[in-house]
Amino acid sequence: MILRGRAWKYGDNVDTDVIIPARYLNTSQPEELALHVLEDLDPEFRSKMEKGDIIVAGHNFGCGSSREHAPIAIKASGVGCVVAKSFARIFYRNAINIGLPIIEAPEAVERIKSGDILEIDLENGEIRNLSSGESFRFKAFPPFLMEILRAGGLVEYTKRRLRGDNREKGSRNTR
Amino acid sequence: MGMTLTEKILAKASGKKEVQPGEIVTVEPTWVMSHDNSAAILLKFKKTGVKRVWDPKKIVIILDHTVPAPTADYANNHKSIREFVREQGIENFWDINTGICHQVMAEKGYDLPSAVIVGADSHTTTPGAFGAFAAGIGRSEVAAIWATGKIWLRVPESYEIIVNGNFPKGVFAKDLALHIIGDVTASGAVYKAVEFKGETIKDMSIASRMVLTNMSAEMGAKNGIIEADEKTEEYLRGRAKGPYEIMHPDEDAEYERRYEYDASDLVPKIAFPHTVDNVHDIDKAEDIEVDQVFLGTCTNGRVEDLEIAARILKGKRVNPRVRMLVFPASWEVWREADERGILRILAEAGAVIMNPGCGPCLGAHAGVLADGEKCLSTANRNFKGRMGNPNAEIYLGSPATAAATALKGRITDPREVL
Numbered sequence: 095m096i097l098r099g100r101a102w103k104y105g106d107n108v109d110t111d112v113i114i115p116a117r118y119l120n121t122s123q124p125e126e127l128a129l130h131v132l133e134d135l136d137p138e139f140r141s142k143m144e145k146g147d148i149i150v151a152g153h154n155f156g157c158g159s160s161r162e163h164a165p166i167a168i169k170a171s172g173v174g175c176v177v178a179k180s181f182a183r184i185f186y187r188n189a190i191n192i193g194l195p196i197i198e199a200p201e202a203v204e205r206i207k208s209g210d211i212l213e214i215d216l217e218n219g220e221i222r223n224l225s226s227g228e229s230f231r232f233k234a235f236p237p238f239l240m241e242i243l244r245a246g247g248l249v250e251y252t253k254r255r256l257r258g259d260n261r262e263k264g265s266r267n268t269r
Numbered sequence: 270m271g272m273t274l275t276e277k278i279l280a281k282a283s284g285k286k287e288v289q290p291g292e293i294v295t296v297e298p299t300w301v302m303s304h305d306n307s308a309a310i311l312l313k314f315k316k317t318g319v320k321r322v323w324d325p326k327k328i329v330i331i332l333d334h335t336v337p338a339p340t341a342d343y344a345n346n347h348k349s350i351r352e353f354v355r356e357q358g359i360e361n362f363w364d365i366n367t368g369i370c371h372q373v374m375a376e377k378g379y380d381l382p383s384a385v386i387v388g389a390d391s392h393t394t395t396p397g398a399f400g401a402f403a404a405g406i407g408r409s410e411v412a413a414i415w416a417t418g419k420i421w422l423r424v425p426e427s428y429e430i431i432v433n434g435n436f437p438k439g440v441f442a443k444d445l446a447l448h449i450i451g452d453v454t455a456s457g458a459v460y461k462a463v464e465f466k467g468e469t470i471k472d473m474s475i476a477s478r479m480v481l482t483n484m485s486a487e488m489g490a491k492n493g494i495i496e497a498d499e500k501t502e503e504y505l506r507g508r509a510k511g512p513y514e515i516m517h518p519d520e521d522a523e524y525e526r527r528y529e530y531d532a533s534d535l536v537p538k539i540a541f542p543h544t545v546d547n548v549h550d551i552d553k554a555e556d557i558e559v560d561q562v563f564l565g566t567c568t569n570g571r572v573e574d575l576e577i578a579a580r581i582l583k584g585k586r587v588n589p590r591v592r593m594l595v596f597p598a599s600w601e602v603w604r605e606a607d608e609r610g611i612l613r614i615l616a617e618a619g620a621v622i623m624n625p626g627c628g629p630c631l632g633a634h635a636g637v638l639a640d641g642e643k644c645l646s647t648a649n650r651n652f653k654g655r656m657g658n659p660n661a662e663i664y665l666g667s668p669a670t671a672a673a674t675a676l677k678g679r680i681t682d683p684r685e686v687l
Contacts, residue, residue: 252416
């Protein structure tokens with residue numbers, strides 16, 4: 095999986111209330127949530143960004159509420175991936191569980207500037223900054239998390255796994 | 270090698286003799302909790318193709334976020350949940366007349382020592398006050414647990430936070446929690462277990478311990494935890510929803526970091542907008558005029574919180590520039606506060622007594638702020654837009670600070686009025 099897009103850079107502690115404010119939570123429709131992504135942090139983000147663009151942020155991205163709407167809004171807006179120095183733990187789980195690739199790469203974040211064009215190789219754990227010529231390594235996902243991402247999220251993964259379980263009868267894979 | 274309290278619980282839950290930080294274990298939770306978001310979760314559950322939930326006795330659903338329903342959409346969501354619990358035989362369902370999920374989990378006896386509790390709400394760290402492993406998870410994960418009964422968890426590294434000394438007058442668990450978060454920072458404990466210990470913690474009421482574990486989420490922690498003791502057992506008498514085991518950390522357990530605090534050094538604290546770790550001594554905040562005071566939430570809506578506010582406001586009037594909203598954390602809290610005359614004192618002082626629930630904490634209804642307004646809140650979050658308006662400001666403080674502020678119309682040190 096190779097992702098390519100323009101970097102939009104933000105600071106530390108980008109919380110779920112600015113990613114998708116609670117006043118819009120009454121819907122779970124991804125397209126509707128996408129209309130308000132990052133609205134309280136950067137009201138122009140929605141109009142500036144293009145499909146495939148990459149959010150680059152500091153520490154603790156996605157802190158706050160456990161709302162899955164946050165990664166859903168980001169994914170549905172067309173953002174290809176989030177690169178941050180660190181992620182809040184529930185956001186990290188949620189992002190994988192709804193199929194949004196996220197990467198922890200503190201060193202890369204330090205060097206990337208807003209507007210840089212990035213190319214990200216998820217399988218091989220590499221971020222290439224095409225604007226500066228630099229490249230950075232990151233720790234690729236453990237295989238079972240990659241499987242969830244490939245399935246497009248946990249619900250679909252669970253569905254497939256349960257089908258598999260029925261076929262194998264008894265040899266339950268509890269991962 | 271010795272294990273921390275969190276490691277011991279996760280080892281037992283995963284059927285292992287020993288676990289190490291970083292290891293991924295699969296467990297069947299004691300309880301899986303969700304609230305109004307069960308409406309979205311049940312749709313995801315249906316997508317898995319599974320017809321019946323894995324164990325209806327282990328699913329707890331509590332309606333608290335927007336209660337009673339403010340719009341037809343919310344009402345339809347609540348309706349779909351009520352239909353689902355009937356159809357699936359989920360007995361542990363608490364409708365809008367019960368209280369905030371994290372308070373109800375304690376009162377109804379689900380919060381048990383060494384239990385593994387996961388919930389679709391970030392403040393599911395709260396049951397750690399009873400010596401449980403408790404962590405917030407996402408909706409898809411709850412749906413997957415409903416279907417399979419299993420969840421994977423990474424065993425977190427543990428921090429120990431040791432607090433000794435007595436609180437000075439006017440200083441409470443909330444001030445300690447804010448002080449710690451200001452020090453550790455909002456991201457300082459991401460992925461970690463934080464274990465609170467020391468004399469101050471032992472001396473605390475169950476309600477005050479819940480403030481610390483509740484707010485552990487605000488330093489990024491996976492879970493906050495406090496060893497169960499005789500106070501825990503006393504609270505659980507007549508409530509416990511099942512058997513439990515009290516576990517203790519090993520003496521040679523390894524903690525990645527240790528923080529130590531002396532409670533007697535503390536003064537009342539305020540978290541300034543828009544992050545919970547933007548914490549200052551209260552003298553920096555004095556003279557900030559506020560439009561609303563919000564007393565309640567899963568952090569500070571319990572009887573001891575309403576009681577201290579009533580002590581400050583008894584026989585007095587809330588400043589005319591302030592709207593004071595009081596949301597008891599549950600109907601059990603409401604009843605006790607009513608019986609003891611606390612609600613009457615607050616109402617006579619001019620506070621609006623609302624129904625138990627999350628209220629305006631998440632900005633969806635019942636007390637949303639106007640443009641340019643400032644609120645002193647006893648909640649756990651002050652993020653921009655949190656109370657429904659990105660052009661408003663939220664300051665966090667203790668219930669005593671809230672009452673003192675309501676009285677004066679500006680952020681006020683409770684030591685002035687106690």
